Amino acid sequence: xxxxxxxxxxxxxxxxxLFMIGLGLAICLAGLLVAALMxxxxx
Amino acid sequence: VSIIxxxxxxxxxxxxxxxxxxxxxxxxxxxxxxxxxxGMQEWNSASAFVIGASLAIAAGAASDxxxxxxxxxxxxxxxxxxxxxxxxxxxxxxxxxxxxGRFSDPLGxxxxxxxxxxxxxxxxxxxxxxxxxxxxxxxxxxxFAGGQGIVIVVLSLFAAGGARIATLYAAEARxxxxxxxFIRTARFIFLVAGTFLxxxxxxxxxxxxxxxxxxxxxxxxxxxxxxxxxDTGGFSVMQSSMMYYHxxxxxxxxxxxxxxxxxxxxxxxxxxxxxxxxxxxxxxxxTLAVTSSLLFLGVCFGLLRAGxxxxxxxVFRKGFFTLVSAVSSTGHQVNAGETxxxxxxxxxxxxxxxAMAIGGMASSTSGGIKGIRVGLAFKTLxxxxxxxxxxxxxxxVTTYHAGKRRILRDEVSRAATTVLLLxxxxxxxxxxxGLAYGEFDITQTLFESVSVGSNIGISIxxxxxxxxxxxxxxxxIQMWLGRLEYVAVFALVGYLISLARGRAxx
Numbered sequence: 001x002x003x004x005x006x007x008x009x010x011x012x013x014x015x016x017x018l019f020m021i022g023l024g025l026a027i028c029l030a031g032l033l034v035a036a037l038m039x040x041x042x043x
Numbered sequence: 044v045s046i047i048x049x050x051x052x053x054x055x056x057x058x059x060x061x062x063x064x065x066x067x068x069x070x071x072x073x074x075x076x077x078x079x080x081x082g083m084q085e086w087n088s089a090s091a092f093v094i095g096a097s098l099a100i101a102a103g104a105a106s107d108x109x110x111x112x113x114x115x116x117x118x119x120x121x122x123x124x125x126x127x128x129x130x131x132x133x134x135x136x137x138x139x140x141x142x143x144g145r146f147s148d149p150l151g152x153x154x155x156x157x158x159x160x161x162x163x164x165x166x167x168x169x170x171x172x173x174x175x176x177x178x179x180x181x182x183x184x185x186x187f188a189g190g191q192g193i194v195i196v197v198l199s200l201f202a203a204g205g206a207r208i209a210t211l212y213a214a215e216a217r218x219x220x221x222x223x224x225f226i227r228t229a230r231f232i233f234l235v236a237g238t239f240l241x242x243x244x245x246x247x248x249x250x251x252x253x254x255x256x257x258x259x260x261x262x263x264x265x266x267x268x269x270x271x272x273x274d275t276g277g278f279s280v281m282q283s284s285m286m287y288y289h290x291x292x293x294x295x296x297x298x299x300x301x302x303x304x305x306x307x308x309x310x311x312x313x314x315x316x317x318x319x320x321x322x323x324x325x326x327x328x329x330t331l332a333v334t335s336s337l338l339f340l341g342v343c344f345g346l347l348r349a350g351x352x353x354x355x356x357x358v359f360r361k362g363f364f365t366l367v368s369a370v371s372s373t374g375h376q377v378n379a380g381e382t383x384x385x386x387x388x389x390x391x392x393x394x395x396x397x398a399m400a401i402g403g404m405a406s407s408t409s410g411g412i413k414g415i416r417v418g419l420a421f422k423t424l425x426x427x428x429x430x431x432x433x434x435x436x437x438x439x440v441t442t443y444h445a446g447k448r449r450i451l452r453d454e455v456s457r458a459a460t461t462v463l464l465l466x467x468x469x470x471x472x473x474x475x476x477g478l479a480y481g482e483f484d485i486t487q488t489l490f491e492s493v494s495v496g497s498n499i500g501i502s503i504x505x506x507x508x509x510x511x512x513x514x515x516x517x518x519x520i521q522m523w524l525g526r527l528e529y530v531a532v533f534a535l536v537g538y539l540i541s542l543a544r545g546r547a548x549x
Contacts, residue, residue, distance in 0.1 A: 016314030017238055020306065023322070024299040031339060031363040036355045038343035043353055 049545030050538065056110050058124055063106020065128040069135055070099030072188050073181070076139075080177035088143055088177045095139035102135070122534030129523055133157040136185055143178050145169050147508055150515055155182070157519050160189030161526035162408050164277025164374035164500025167508045167515070171282045176263065182278050183270040189526075190274030190304075190408035191236060228308075235311045236273065243269045243300050250292040268293075272300035275409045277374025277500035284376040285364070294360060297375060298367050305371035305403030309446065326443040327404050330418035334401055335370050341394035342366055349388025362391065365501070369398040372409035374500020383503045384486060392503075396490055399499045400470060410498025410525055412466045418443065419459035422451050465529045469496045469521055476517045477505060496521045 077092035116124075133156045141152035151167045158165045159182050168174065168182075247265035256264065264280055271278045281287040285294060310328070313321035322328055342362045352358050361377050368375045383392045402411015426441040433439060441451040470493045477488030483505055491505040495518045506518065524532055 012317045013234070013238070013315045015317065016311070016319075017242070019314050019319050020303050020311070021242075021299060024302040027302060027367075028295060028298055028363070031366075032355070032359050034336075034339060035343060035358040035363060038340070038347060039353070039355045039358060042344070042347040 047537075047541040047545040049547050050542055051547075053112075053114065054120065057112055057114050057116065057120055058127065059106050060110040060112050061116070061120075061124045062127055062131060063103045063110060065103075065124075065132055066099045066135055067103025067107070069132055069188070070096045070103055072184060073099060073136075073139060075184060076177045076181035079180050080175070083176050085175040085177050088139075088175045091139040091142035092177065092181070094142060095135070098138060099135045119534060119538065122531045123538045126527060126531040126535035129157075129160060129527060133160055133519075133523070136160060139181065140178075143175075145174065145178065148512075150512055150519075151508065154515050154519050156185065157522050158500070159183075159185035159276070159278065161498045161522045162186050162190045162274050162276040162372070162410065163495060163498040163522050163526075164271065165495060165502060165506045165518070165522075166278060167506060167510070169508050171279075179267065179280055180263075183267040183276070183280075186274045186276030186278055187236075187270045190276060191232060231312065231315075232308055235308065235315070239273050239300065239303055240269060243273055243296065246296045247293065250290055250296055251288070254288055254290040254293065268297060269300065272297045272373060272375065273304045273408075275301060275304040275371050275373040275403065275407070277368070277372075279375065283379075286377055286379075291360065294364055294377070298364060301367055301371040301373045301375070304373070305407050305409040307404040307406040309406055310404070321446070324444045326418040326422075326445050327414040330421070331370065331401070331404065331414040334414075334417065335366065335398065338370075338394045338398045339363065339366050341397075342391045345388050345391030345394060348390065349386070351386045351388065351391070365395060366398055369395050369499060369501060370401070370403060370409075372399070372402045372411050372497055372499045374494070374502075376501055380502045380504040383490065389486075392486065392490060395501070396493050399493045399497050399501065400466070402497045402499070412463050412497070413528075415445070416459040416463050419451070419456060420463055423456040423460060426451060426456070462528055462530070466496065466525070469524055473517055473521050477514055480511050480514060482511075491518075492521065496525045498522060498525050 073092050073096035077089055077096055080086075080089035080092055133153060136159065137149065137152040137156035140146060140155055141149050145168050146152040146155065147167075147169070154165075154167050157163070164186070166182075171179075244262075244265045247268050248261050251261035251264055252258065267278075267280050270276065279285070279287075285297065288294075306322075307327065310322050310325060313319070339362070342365070343358055346352050346358055346362050352361055364375075364377050367373075368377075378386075383395070400412060401417055402413055403409025405413040405415045422441055422443055426439060429441070430437075430439045442448050443451055470489070473492030473496055474485065474489040477483055477492060478485060483491075487503050487505050490501075490503040493499070494501050494503075495506075505514075
């Protein structure tokens, strides 16, 4: 039972880290899109 | 009639005992670069670290031997210990720096040590590009130690555990209790940091190899870059900071690490427990999402208006990176400090200053006013306006989401707005002191004052090894105040006053 719990915690931890990385990439992508739009509009 | 009580010998003994533990931990941290120095055959640096570590460990061992006590900590003790720990810790951490001979005077070394421990990242070191490996590693390691909280590190290693550590924890401006047990909280913090250490260093290592670094140098730069980025510190191995690498993949990995570092440990905990919804509902995430989006529009508009950059890539790599560096309070730079003044126009640097003032999330390693305080201050404003517009008898209730739905209470509003105001006052005081020297204009002094007061580290060029001593001292105090978010420092001042003027205990 302990092994199972440890494994599920590990999996959740890995998912949490992946989510964080995904969120970071999404923020960067949003920044890139805004930059592209602003350049389009202003130049 | 004075009703303050003078602290007794017991209280001072307790404070000394815990300070000793912090110094012992710091001494052990100094042994790591000492080993690196011996391995690299950097004899001068090795002797500096051995002397520094010996002094810190001796002070810690002496307090352990002479002052050991089992008395429980009170809130006041916790506050005083934390305020003193960052001050005394910085003084001890500065010893090997001064002995290395890379600073003009002891004040310069103290500035650098405070900058490292508070994860600010401003530097007054001479000739950074030719600093020995061990000394550079020490600067970055101090950011890690300071970022993860020296107090937490030491207590999670040495103390027996239990509720009395709670006071130390809250005083360090990280009030959020993630887990009921503080030792477990500290372990969780290190688990998250450890995971990102492995992933981040590996990603940086590969990016640097692709950029043309040799394997050894890539590893050395990767580990230092990780410390500086995830702990939102902002020191760099090279004088030219991020510009040195000319690599978009390095910049993106660093941005991801900065964003992860500015995320509060409460939210990391929610993620690690399979609750990603919390991230989107939390008042702090929402506040920072709104303010940062608006500020990025300001940066883009300013840069394009001033004609600084014209392509999408330049606006993203310079403007967006600098904004992330400011919001996360890291301080990595992708352009020389002077260009903020000469090339960036006025709107874009102003937006960066605003982003620096707001900073990142509470209970993370980032500095500044913090998203939660800005969010709560805004809610308070809306609350007051609603109360004005509704009939007097109406009961106005405002709520916000932080872990769960909470009611905005008066004392919460007051605490948030008071600290917000104190930050603004210190930003202005630092700017005025800078102006008094007559060498800089208001744009420069305000930019730099906000940057040190929020523990950011983006420099417009005021901070340098040749800067005036008085200003260096003011900036050192600003970094200390900003990191502890005032309350602990005020508790220390109050304690000193009661020591001088209080009534003896019956």
